[in-house]
Amino acid sequence: MSDIKKRNKSNIKNQRILKHENDKAPEKVSINKGLPLRVISRVVVIISLLIVVYYTSKNNVQTFAKQTELLPGKGQVVDCSREYINEIDKYEGCVPKYCKRFVTDKVISLRETEELIKIAQKGLRHGGSSGGASIFDLHSGALSKGPHFVNVYKIKELKNHFTQEGFNTFRAVKEKIKYTIAHHFGVQPDKIYLTHPTFFSKITPKPAVTIHDEYWHPHVDKETYKSFHYTSLLYLGDYNIDFKGGRFVFIDEKYNSTIEPRKGRLSIFTSGRENFHYVEKVTAGVRYAITISFTCDKNFAISDPSHDNFSD
Numbered sequence: 238m239s240d241i242k243k244r245n246k247s248n249i250k251n252q253r254i255l256k257h258e259n260d261k262a263p264e265k266v267s268i269n270k271g272l273p274l275r276v277i278s279r280v281v282v283i284i285s286l287l288i289v290v291y292y293t294s295k296n297n298v299q300t301f302a303k304q305t306e307l308l309p310g311k312g313q314v315v316d317c318s319r320e321y322i323n324e325i326d327k328y329e330g331c332v333p334k335y336c337k338r339f340v341t342d343k344v345i346s347l348r349e350t351e352e353l354i355k356i357a358q359k360g361l362r363h364g365g366s367s368g369g370a371s372i373f374d375l376h377s378g379a380l381s382k383g384p385h386f387v388n389v390y391k392i393k394e395l396k397n398h399f400t401q402e403g404f405n406t407f408r409a410v411k412e413k414i415k416y417t418i419a420h421h422f423g424v425q426p427d428k429i430y431l432t433h434p435t436f437f438s439k440i441t442p443k444p445a446v447t448i449h450d451e452y453w454h455p456h457v458d459k460e461t462y463k464s465f466h467y468t469s470l471l472y473l474g475d476y477n478i479d480f481k482g483g484r485f486v487f488i489d490e491k492y493n494s495t496i497e498p499r500k501g502r503l504s505i506f507t508s509g510r511e512n513f514h515y516v517e518k519v520t521a522g523v524r525y526a527i528t529i530s531f532t533c534d535k536n537f538a539i540s541d542p543s544h545d546n547f548s549d
Contacts, residue, residue, distance in 0.1 A: 297492045302340045302504075304476040304497040312339040312421065313494065321459060321509025325466055331533035334423030338487060338506035340496060344417050345410055345471060350501040352406040354473045357437040357525050359398055360389060368450025369443035369519065374436040375407060375542040384447050390546045401544045408541045414469045414529055418505050422467065429531040430538035432464040437473075440483060440516075440524040455488055455515040458508040458530070464537035465508040465530045472498035473525035480522030488513045498526065 302308060317336035325332055360373035364380040364387065371381035378390035389395050411431060419426035438452075445451045458465045474480060476497040485496040485504065496504055506512045508530070532538065 299492050299494050300497065301338075301487070301494040302496045302499075302502070304478075304499045306342075306499075308340055308342045308502075310339065310341040310343065310421075312337050315489070315511045317507065318510035321507060321511065324459075325533055328428065328466075328533035330425035330428035331466065332424065333507055336507040336509065336511045337422070338494070338504065338512060339417075339421050340502065340504050341417070342499060342502050344413050344503050345501050347501055349406055349410050350471070350473060352403060353410065353437075353471070353527060354525060356399065356403045356407070357439065357473065357527065360437065361439050363389065363392070363395065363398075365439075366450055367446035369441045369445060370450045370452045371439045372434075372436045373439075374434050375404075376433060376435050376539055376546075378546060379434070379436070381449070384449075399544065404541070404543050410471070411529055411541065414471070414503065414505070415531060417503065418467050418469065418531060421505065422507070429467060429533060430535060431541065432462075432530055432532035432537045433539050434462065435527075435529050435539070435542075437525065437527045440480075440519045442482075442519055442521055452516055453518050455513060457510045457513055459510070462508075462530070464532045464534065466533045467531040468506055468508045468512075469529045469531075470504045471527045471529065472502045472504075473500060473527065474498060474523070475500050480519050480524040482517045482520040483524040484517045486515055486517060488515070498524065 301313065302311060314335045314337045317333070321336065322332075356375065357373060360375070360380060361371055364373065364382040365371050366381040367384050373380045373389070378388040379386045380389050389398075415429060415431075416426050418424070418429060440452060443450075458468045470485065476484060476499065479500075483498065485498070487494040487496075487506075496502075
């Protein structure tokens with residue numbers, strides 16, 4: 238009987254030892270295997286995030302015109318907005334064959350571009366907004382000055398500041414742009430007219446002070462300026478060389494189309510909601526450009542800027 242008791246005690250002791258060892262074994266395995274599993278899981282998550290970011294950015298943003306490209310011409314047809322067509326349809330000879338945007342580096346010469354840069358700098362050095370965006374309207378003389386605007390044509394000291402040669406360059410550039418629009422949109426050049434505002438812009442990284450400095454908001458040109466039917470932008474500097482940021486972005490349903498400014502690059506587009514757009518914030522340097530726009534409505538036509546403006 239005592240032998241049986243001894244054996245039972247021995248069995249119970251062995252079972253306890255075995256159970257203790259079995260209890261420890263899974264814990265040891267989980268520690269050894271758990272560490273690499275956590276590392277692998279994190280790697281998988283990071284890779285997944287990178288894939289999502291890559292494909293999201295690829296599908297939502299398209300660089301339509303790179304600064305490094307010299308483009309003879311590149312166009313993108315878009316569906317005209319109903320409001321734009323309803324309004325422009327009454328102007329015979331001015332209705333576009335297609336609504337679109339078009340970019341070219343072959344219309345405006347480097348000499349003409351350099352001359353326009355000089356005009357912009359001459360005007361803007363006598364003004365400048367309190368924030369990061371300044372404009373100088375060569376036609377009306379409007380110049381950003383602090384939080385307000387002044388008229389350079391009313392400042393006697395600036396009467397000989399602008400030469401007739403400069404005004405002639407502007408006129409030649411305007412004519413080139415008008416005929417480029419007529420050709421690529423299939424309209425008659427004598428049915429589109431220069432309209433206001435026509436202005437140089439200077440954008441720096443300075444923070445906005447007034448609403449006039451907030452150039453980065455998405456907008457439609459036709460809704461901002463009633464007279465606009467065709468918009469043109471001529472870039473007077475190079476993206477990532479003269480400035481950083483400041484790209485022009487068309488907002489589309491499937492993806493956004495981005496234009497990187499290049500000195501002498503001309504961008505033209507119909508001014509309706511089909512070309513909803515914005516300008517990225519400039520983060521470094523100085524971005525110069527000039528906006529020259531056209532209307533189909535002769536009531537909104539303006540004359541070419543001239544040295545005679547100083548005598549008004």
